[in-house]
Amino acid sequence: MANSVQLVDPRTGKRYPLLEPRWRSDDQGPLLVEALPGIGKDDVDTKTQSLWRYRASLPLDLPKPISLGEGCTPLVEKPWGNQQLLFKADWISPTGSFKDKGATVMVSFLNHLGIDAILEDSSGNGGAAIAAYGAAAGMKVRILCPESTQPAKVAQMKIFGADVRLIPGTRQDTENAALQQASEVFYASHNWHPFFLQGTKMTAYEIWEQLGFRAPDNVIVPVGAGSNVLGCDLGFCELLAAGQIKKLPRIFGVQPAACAPIKASFEAGVDELVPTEFSTTIAEGASIRKPVRLKEVLSALRRCGGGIVSVGEDDILKALHRLASMGLFVEPTSAIVGASLDQLYASGKIKSGETTVALLSGSGLKASAFVTKLFGG
Numbered sequence: 001m002a003n004s005v006q007l008v009d010p011r012t013g014k015r016y017p018l019l020e021p022r023w024r025s026d027d028q029g030p031l032l033v034e035a036l037p038g039i040g041k042d043d044v045d046t047k048t049q050s051l052w053r054y055r056a057s058l059p060l061d062l063p064k065p066i067s068l069g070e071g072c073t074p075l076v077e078k079p080w081g082n083q084q085l086l087f088k089a090d091w092i093s094p095t096g097s098f099k100d101k102g103a104t105v106m107v108s109f110l111n112h113l114g115i116d117a118i119l120e121d122s123s124g125n126g127g128a129a130i131a132a133y134g135a136a137a138g139m140k141v142r143i144l145c146p147e148s149t150q151p152a153k154v155a156q157m158k159i160f161g162a163d164v165r166l167i168p169g170t171r172q173d174t175e176n177a178a179l180q181q182a183s184e185v186f187y188a189s190h191n192w193h194p195f196f197l198q199g200t201k202m203t204a205y206e207i208w209e210q211l212g213f214r215a216p217d218n219v220i221v222p223v224g225a226g227s228n229v230l231g232c233d234l235g236f237c238e239l240l241a242a243g244q245i246k247k248l249p250r251i252f253g254v255q256p257a258a259c260a261p262i263k264a265s266f267e268a269g270v271d272e273l274v275p276t277e278f279s280t281t282i283a284e285g286a287s288i289r290k291p292v293r294l295k296e297v298l299s300a301l302r303r304c305g306g307g308i309v310s311v312g313e314d315d316i317l318k319a320l321h322r323l324a325s326m327g328l329f330v331e332p333t334s335a336i337v338g339a340s341l342d343q344l345y346a347s348g349k350i351k352s353g354e355t356t357v358a359l360l361s362g363s364g365l366k367a368s369a370f371v372t373k374l375f376g377g
Contacts, residue, residue, distance in 0.1 A: 005059040007031045007194055010296060018059060021113050023187045030293050031194045033059050038238030039205075041213055051101055051202040057238060058105070058198055065108045066137045068094040070101055071202055075210050075357065078326050080341050086216070086357045088207065091330055095128045095156065096363035098200065102190055102227060103129035105199030110188060111137045118188035120144070121178035123171050123224075123284050124153030125333075125362050126190040131162035134188075142185060146174050150284070152368045172289045191225040191292045197234055200227050204235020207357055208245065215245040217354035220344070222336050222361055223253035223262055223308065224286040226297035233300035249357075251301055252349065253308040254340040256281040260310040261289055262297055271295045282370065283316055285333030285362060307349060311339035320364075329364035 007016040009025035010032055016022060018033070025031055036059060043056040051071025055062070070093050075086045090098035107130070110118065117140040120130040127143040134141035141162040145154060146169070157164045167174040178187065190196045208215060215236060221228045232251055239245045255263050258281035264274045273294065281287050291297060301308060311319075319338030323330055337358045344350045364371060 005036070006034055008034045019113065021110075021115060021186065023182075023189060023193050030192055030296070032296070033194050033198060035241070036238055038240070038242030038244065040242055040244055044209065051104065051199070051206065054202050054205040057201070057205065057235075062105075062108045062112050064111070065104065066111055066133050067104055067108075068100070068132065068136060070094055070104050071206060073206065075207070076328070078328070081345075083341075083345060083352055083356075085341070086355070087328060088203070088357050088359045089328070090203070090359055090361050091334065091363035095125070095132045096366055097125035097129065098203070098228060098359070098361040099125045099129035099190060100133070101202055102196035102199035102231070103133040105202075106188060106190070106193050106195040107133040107137050107139070109195040109198075110186070111139070115186050115188075116140065117185050118142070119178060119181055119185040120188055120190065121174045122190070123174075123287065124149050124366060125285055127162070127164070128153055128156045128160075130188060130190065131157040131160035134162070135160040140185075142181075144174050144178050144181070146171050148284070150367055150369055153366055170289065171284075171287050190227060197227060197230050200231025201235035201238070202231070203228065203359070204232050204239065208235075208239055211355065213244065215239065215247070215249045216357045218250045218252060218306075218350045218356040220252045220254065220337050220340060220350075220356065220358045222283070222286055222333055222359065223255050223297070224288040224333070225291045226253070226262065226293055228359060228361065229253050229297050229300050230293060233303065236304075248304040250350075251304050251306040252340070252344060253297070253301060253306070254336045255308065255310050256283040256286055256316065256336055257310040257312050259287045259289060262291060262294060263308045263310050265294060266298055266301060266308050271298055281316075282313060282332040283336050285331070286336060309340050309343055311336050311343070315339040323360075324364070328360060330360045331362040331364055331367040332370065334360045334362050
């Protein structure tokens with residue numbers, strides 16, 4: 001398939017060879033792998049107990065995947081008030097977050113191309129995933145992080161052998177620094193590289209198989225840069241194209257009210273950033289002020305009839321405790337999904353009796369310093 005499939009800049013339509021080692025277009029826009037046909041039940045490699053069971057959905061064969069057993073995370077059915085939901089426990093991953101799904105495919109692809117040194121910028125989870133899979137591939141890895149990154153996440157990156165550099169300022173300042181350093185080492189950004197999304201799309205395939213090869217009515221996703229929204233959109237669109245599902249599930253993104261640029265653009269009905277006030281949030285993984293793929297995220301939400309909501313800091317904290325009381329220990333960035341549920345049901349955006357999957361993306365162990373502070377040490 002690799003001979004015919006190309007990379008495409010969705011904003012200009014320009015195409016590039018799939019095997020060309022690039023992370024953005026000549027017009028400095030984000031790239032995607034062009035639309036793929038999807039796979040069916042018979043294409044699932046049931047002998048493989050990782051997301052690589054869906055490798056037939058990739059645009060090329062990667063004969064030596066860099067895998068740590070990621071994917072196949074459970075759907076946990078739990079009540080939420082009077083509702084029954086399915087929580088997708090994506091924190092049950094080698095490095096403790098869904099970012100492992102994107103990292104395994106992206107690093108496998110870059111390794112296939114012979115790239116041996118990579119650069120990443122991250123508020124924590126993406127960096128930990130790239131550090132781990134880069135180590136497994138024998139690559140040199142440099143990670144840039146905001147100075148405010150949770151110490152546990154920084155330590156996790158360092159123990160994998162990554163060169164971790166803390167950058168003063170906001171999360172956006174860290175990305176800006178990475179863009180400046182991208183001329184020194186290949187920029188394997190989880191926000192920019194198209195093959196990262198080829199990994200996160202596997203969440204859609206997992207849900208489809210776990211629900212008896214059908215789609216849910218709704219998927220609720222925490223949103224920072226939007227790689228989970230785009231992954232679900234890619235995966236479910238492929239399944240629709242392959243005739244495996246009858247319609248796309250509605251995807252609902254959730255952002256902290258303190259940093260909700262995608263919600264602002266969605267509600268304004270535009271495809272570009274609109275003036276928005278920002279403040280600090282405990283949901284650090286969703287604190288992205290200028291999402292690189294804003295236009296594509298908005299398109300994905302609109303295409304499926306979904307939407308996006310925002311939640312306040314107090315509600316995030318309450319949801320963190322409420323999820324933990326159910327045995328679901330997640331970091332604050334994941335808790336924004338729990339904080340949105342009452343709002344989504346009350347507004348009628350999701351309805352009682354529908355099959356709703358809530359993605360929980362990161363482990364509470366990632367925020368151990370924050371949780372320790374909550375309980376007074």
